[in-house]
Amino acid sequence: MRFLYGVLALILIGLLGVLGAFLLWGRNLPDVADLDVLEFSGQTRVFDRNGQFVGTLTPSLSSGYRVNRDLRTLDKISDYTEKAVVTSEDRRFYEHSGVDLIGVTRGLVKGLLRNDLEGGSSITQQVVKNTLLAEYNQARTPERKFKEAVLAFQVERNFNKGEILNAYLNVIYWGTAGHGKGDIVGVANAARAYFGQDAATLNLAQSVYLATLIPAPNRRYPRLEEYRPLMRNLLDRMVEDGRVTKAEADAAWRYPLTPAGWRTRYDASGKLLSATLVNEGARAANLPRAQTQVAESFLGALERDLIQKVGRKALFSSGGVRVDATLDLAAQRAAEAASRNARVPGGATLGIALTDPASGDILALVGQKYGDGIDEEWNNATQARRQVGSSIKPLLYTTALEKGWKQSDTALDAPLTGEYQPKNYSGTSSGRQVTLRYALDHSLNLPTVRLAQDVGLNDFAGKLRTLGLSPNDNAGLPLAIGALEASPLQMAAAYAPFANGGTYHEPRYVHKVTKGTQVLYTAPDTSTRAWDEQTAFLGLDMIRGVVNDLTPRQGGLGWRARIPGWDVGGKTGTTNDVKDLWFVGVTPRVSAAVWVGRSDSKAMPQNAYSGDIAAPIWQSAVSGALANKPHAAFKAPSGIEYRWVRGVNMAFKSEGGGGIGGWFRRTPAPPAPDPTPAQPEPEQPTDAPAEPEPAPDVTEPQPEEQTPAPEELPQPEDLQPTPPDTSTSTPTPATPTPAPEQPTAPPVDEVPVPEDVQPLPDDPTAEPTPAPETPTDDFGDGTAPDGTTPDGTVPDGSVPDSALPDGAALPDAP
Numbered sequence: 001m002r003f004l005y006g007v008l009a010l011i012l013i014g015l016l017g018v019l020g021a022f023l024l025w026g027r028n029l030p031d032v033a034d035l036d037v038l039e040f041s042g043q044t045r046v047f048d049r050n051g052q053f054v055g056t057l058t059p060s061l062s063s064g065y066r067v068n069r070d071l072r073t074l075d076k077i078s079d080y081t082e083k084a085v086v087t088s089e090d091r092r093f094y095e096h097s098g099v100d101l102i103g104v105t106r107g108l109v110k111g112l113l114r115n116d117l118e119g120g121s122s123i124t125q126q127v128v129k130n131t132l133l134a135e136y137n138q139a140r141t142p143e144r145k146f147k148e149a150v151l152a153f154q155v156e157r158n159f160n161k162g163e164i165l166n167a168y169l170n171v172i173y174w175g176t177a178g179h180g181k182g183d184i185v186g187v188a189n190a191a192r193a194y195f196g197q198d199a200a201t202l203n204l205a206q207s208v209y210l211a212t213l214i215p216a217p218n219r220r221y222p223r224l225e226e227y228r229p230l231m232r233n234l235l236d237r238m239v240e241d242g243r244v245t246k247a248e249a250d251a252a253w254r255y256p257l258t259p260a261g262w263r264t265r266y267d268a269s270g271k272l273l274s275a276t277l278v279n280e281g282a283r284a285a286n287l288p289r290a291q292t293q294v295a296e297s298f299l300g301a302l303e304r305d306l307i308q309k310v311g312r313k314a315l316f317s318s319g320g321v322r323v324d325a326t327l328d329l330a331a332q333r334a335a336e337a338a339s340r341n342a343r344v345p346g347g348a349t350l351g352i353a354l355t356d357p358a359s360g361d362i363l364a365l366v367g368q369k370y371g372d373g374i375d376e377e378w379n380n381a382t383q384a385r386r387q388v389g390s391s392i393k394p395l396l397y398t399t400a401l402e403k404g405w406k407q408s409d410t411a412l413d414a415p416l417t418g419e420y421q422p423k424n425y426s427g428t429s430s431g432r433q434v435t436l437r438y439a440l441d442h443s444l445n446l447p448t449v450r451l452a453q454d455v456g457l458n459d460f461a462g463k464l465r466t467l468g469l470s471p472n473d474n475a476g477l478p479l480a481i482g483a484l485e486a487s488p489l490q491m492a493a494a495y496a497p498f499a500n501g502g503t504y505h506e507p508r509y510v511h512k513v514t515k516g517t518q519v520l521y522t523a524p525d526t527s528t529r530a531w532d533e534q535t536a537f538l539g540l541d542m543i544r545g546v547v548n549d550l551t552p553r554q555g556g557l558g559w560r561a562r563i564p565g566w567d568v569g570g571k572t573g574t575t576n577d578v579k580d581l582w583f584v585g586v587t588p589r590v591s592a593a594v595w596v597g598r599s600d601s602k603a604m605p606q607n608a609y610s611g612d613i614a615a616p617i618w619q620s621a622v623s624g625a626l627a628n629k630p631h632a633a634f635k636a637p638s639g640i641e642y643r644w645v646r647g648v649n650m651a652f653k654s655e656g657g658g659g660i661g662g663w664f665r666r667t668p669a670p671p672a673p674d675p676t677p678a679q680p681e682p683e684q685p686t687d688a689p690a691e692p693e694p695a696p697d698v699t700e701p702q703p704e705e706q707t708p709a710p711e712e713l714p715q716p717e718d719l720q721p722t723p724p725d726t727s728t729s730t731p732t733p734a735t736p737t738p739a740p741e742q743p744t745a746p747p748v749d750e751v752p753v754p755e756d757v758q759p760l761p762d763d764p765t766a767e768p769t770p771a772p773e774t775p776t777d778d779f780g781d782g783t784a785p786d787g788t789t790p791d792g793t794v795p796d797g798s799v800p801d802s803a804l805p806d807g808a809a810l811p812d813a814p
Contacts, residue, residue, distance in 0.1 A: 032155045044322075097153060224262055261279040263278050297366050302510065359508075360526075363590065367379030395460075398539030425445075442555060449480050468504060497531055545569075563587065567634045569586050585618060639653055
């Protein structure tokens with residue numbers, strides 16, 4: 001009796017476990033009807049925002065990020081291939097109802113013994129895993145296995161075994177072809193890659209070989225002799241299961257199998273005497289090169305978006321569906337040309353996203369580096385999540401401006417107290433107060449982190465979420481200098497409020513979807529107020545400074561993004577070990593982001609600078625998108641006036657507009673600060689993010705110019721740190737210090753544009769300036785961080801008063 005009670009208790013616990021798992025994981029499951037793509041005959045026509053035809057969307061099956069558009073029905077696939085795959089992958093396929101309990105038991109035992117939850121999946125479960133649950137990216141978790149099983153039962157109720165097997169054969173991964181041809185997905189591509197023939201013509205030996213590759217195609221393909229016995233084993237099992245005769249199996253074993261790239265020799269009995277892989281690129285040579293159509297990256301992202309909004313069945317139903325998309329074909333062609341012409345480090349790729357800041361409309365997307373001979377479905381513009389580096393800084397600075405800070409307020413450029421010790425890129429610090437404008441122009445990390453302490457990380461993180469970004473709750477102070485992952489599209493959308501008066505628009509791909517006179521979908525306006533108009537304009541003024549304040553020899557970070565005749569603001573970004581290069585910026589008509597990096601997240605060369613690489617790509621894409629567009633300029637809202645501070649014409653809120661204190665305030669120094677420049681310790685690697693930026697732009701540099709004087713060196717950003725525990729880094733609140741105002745410039749309603757938008761080239765014949773003993777911080781006008789020139793005066797000729805904060809000048813006498 002006790003045994004019976006024990007069994008009943010175990011059954012009850014199991015039922016409760018299943019119920020709990022369903023309550024936890026069984027909600028919002030994908031629609032299994034999306035697998036019915038082989039029955040969809042419609043082609044969806046896509047038009048851009050101006051009514052120009054872009055292209056068509058055709059049914060496809062995706063395996064993770066891999067997409068197969070060459071779909072084959074069972075009548076166009078060899079019967080031998082179907083039988084070999086079923087015997088190899090799921091011998092009880094025609095007997096179970098989606099989940100093979102015997103196979104599951106075997107998989108659970110393997111999991112207990114080897115701590116590995118993989119194993120025991122039926123063909124139906126593998127279809128679910130590779131399509132409906134592709135976002136789990138092969139994760140071996142109880143949640144995925146549970147959802148996989150539930151959806152497998154649903155698939156079995158909605159489709160017959162032939163339809164399920166058909167989907168499996170079209171979505172299975174058969175290795176990477178290499179040589180620019182990408183992945184081999186689906187039986188049609190596998191037949192071409194490995195044997196150079198159609199899937200319908202595969203014989204038994206070829207079918208068995210392909211079936212034995214499925215578990216690990218990239219490992220097994222170059223080891224033909226080692227894995228040859230698996231073919232004999234599979235043939236014997238097919239005979240056992242009655243799928244082929246003994247004579248057919250023996251004939252297949254004797255067949256002189258020669259996969260692409262191999263040279264083989266067999267004896268009459270089928271024994272492999274020799275096998276040599278002579279051409280590893282043979283599989284790629286057998287595959288046709290994909291014909292890249294215009295806006296391919298956009299169309300792929302559009303398809304994924306519309307499947308979520310209207311479903312596959314509606315999207316690909318017969319009768320003619322029309323999509324009026326947000327794309328601008330001219331902008332798309334400009335972005336694609338920028339990708340083709342881009343100069344990136346070896347092995348690197350890129351992502352480009354252009355949006356309309358007034359609406360959130362996506363104008364152009366490029367997901368890969370074009371022209372590098374590599375065909376990939378992965379869309380870096382929308383799917384990549386990479387650390388953004390210093391391109392996050394303008395969002396922090398504008399959050400400070402919203403709280404009452406001003407560009408002329410100062411923060412200390414000196415090491416922090418506490419465990420977290422970021423550094424400026426140079427490894428040094430001035431030990432002095434610098435204005436926020438100066439700190440952003442030079443992308444200094446130490447003042448930026450101090451500013452984050454004063455602003456408050458919770459408030460900053462909340463602002464980032466308002467702007468469509470997803471900061472990690474435990475990021476800590478490194479968040480201020482780039483410990484955030486985002487896509488180029490997300491960053492372009494986050495910067496758009498600088499250009500539109502402070503409104504965040506969720507990016508959108510489509511305006512309307514129709515079928516005849518029936519409207520299937522109309523895009524809503526999803527917008528949120530991120531900044532008030534004045535604050536957004538002040539932030540815009542600061543990023544315009546990054547682009548326009550400094551020349552290359554003064555350490556300018558963003559000058560290569562300048563577009564003649566257009567207002568441009570933006571910011572560079574670089575992460576640890578130069579794994580990511582960014583430029584994000586705005587014009588009145590376009591907000592755009594460019595990311596450059598390696599798909600494998602490996603480091604690029606240390607001399608790869610975002611100002612030299614990402615900024616020119618951004619400039620090429622955006623200037624092309626603006627060509628032939630009506631000119632527009634940024635307009636200052638009411639309540640904004642300009643004042644000259646330290647030789648820079650800065651925007652401020654007018655008096656009574658919410659500013660705090662006088663024209664300067666500063667963060668107090670930490671206990672016992674080191675007033676001298678801090679030198680990095682040799683044994684300690686620099687762990688703060690930064691941005692190596694462009695060297696002086698000269699056509700024919702003379703040998704002596706290759707080592708310019710310290711005051712001429714660019715001031716790069718700092719590398720992205722590995723976030724430590726920042727709990728001991730205590731914020732030090734800033735105390736506003738009023739100071740007399742400088743002479744007031746009349747209020748303006750349009751942003752002043754520098755007369756010399758393009759920097760003058762350096763004189764290659766000029767003698768190099770002798771290097772001083774210690775580096776000086778030149779603000780572009782010869783002034784030091786305290787606002788004085790070498791002779792002790794500020795640029796307007798007045799004498800700094802040592803009693804005023806940071807050397808602020810007294811007003812002119814009446």
